[in-house]
Amino acid sequence: MMPPHDQLELLAALPHSFEEFIRPHLPMASALKPCALTTLQLNIGKRCNQSCRHCHVGSSPVRTETMSREIMDACLQAIDGVDEIKTVDITGGAPEMNDNFSYLVKTCKNLGKHVIDRCNLTILEEPGYGHLAAFMAEQGVEIMASLPYFRKSYTDRQRGAGVFDKSIRALQKLNGLGYGTTLPLNLIYNPSGMYLSSSQQQLECEFRNNLKQTYGIDFNHLYCINNLPLDGFLQALLALNKLTPYMDMLKNAFNPCTLPGLMCRYQLSVSYDGYLYDCDFNQMLGLKILPSSHIRGFSYDQIVNRTITTMNHCFGCTAGSGSSCGGELVT
């Protein structure tokens, strides 16, 4: 894994400035500011049962960082105190591997919040975690499941041998619990290389037809996410000497219509150790928000009045139809 400082240096050295690029498109040529805080995204640990080539979080089975109960309670206190926060988006690593995952889900639901679990699917096939599918169904948790492709080829290449077959079994199990019909089951797609995804609507249709015909699988929506030049994907670009062409492609596809919907304007990302970031990507680069940078000192007013930190990796969220944890930003 490349240290965040080295990644920042590389991004800063590129012949583009995202800040300068977006300034003419912002009111009074100002900096990027939040619109609201409707979602708190909690990264509750870097441990994962998979080691994916594209992972921007650097998660793997050897990572041990995990959110403690004490930090989790501080998050819950912040969530409880802000009515505007409607959704708690739980991610990782494989968030289900945190020992307090069930506690977090139950407490959030008791607080009346919508809960999203960003699930890699295969964890539900691992010993000791299979019961979580029924638990999440019972709690009405929305599942955002990673599936790079509707066939084995690209899925196993990106995520490891056997991942596709396990993912299919997990999806079938989730369908059996009502996911994809009465409970929300959405799939997350990211391109398997240095290209932007086709339109979400077009790919959703391909995924739906193929998964239904071949495996009888139902899901609600497909969300497409661009690859940002960070960590594993950044290293792959560097190894192929493709960082500059990839960044040129993102910059050339800049779409100012994506700016109003950028996820950093509506959500906040909390790391396993309680620090606050504008998004999951800034978290991986160590770009903490200021001035209130820890969940223990959470202040809603400070958060919604902050200036969002942007860098050249942000071109990934403004390219084409845009990209966010909820998929495309414009159609």
Added chain:
Amino acid sequence: MKSYYEPDDLQKFSTITRVNKPLGDKYFSYYNSVMKAGALSEREKALIALAVAHALRCPYCIDAYTLTCIEKGSDEEQMNEAVHVAAAMAAGITLVHGVQMMNKIDDTII
């Protein structure tokens, strides 16, 4: 000009309208309409285009439609099969002319 085929020339394709603009515009409008999803999906149309690109040996189109096929959700196995369809068609088209050759032989040899 270093070569008859310059990769950057593909990006300049739209400048073909600098003369006879109405004709060029008609072509691009027709092209865009054809490639939209209809009875066939955009992914299926891209696979056909990839096969045609190989059959007509157009390096611009091979580059462009390999990427389009990936973007639209085809994998290497599917794209490879499309190229084999083009190759099989080309082989068949060559071979079927052998019937004309045999007809001529039968007309000629007594």
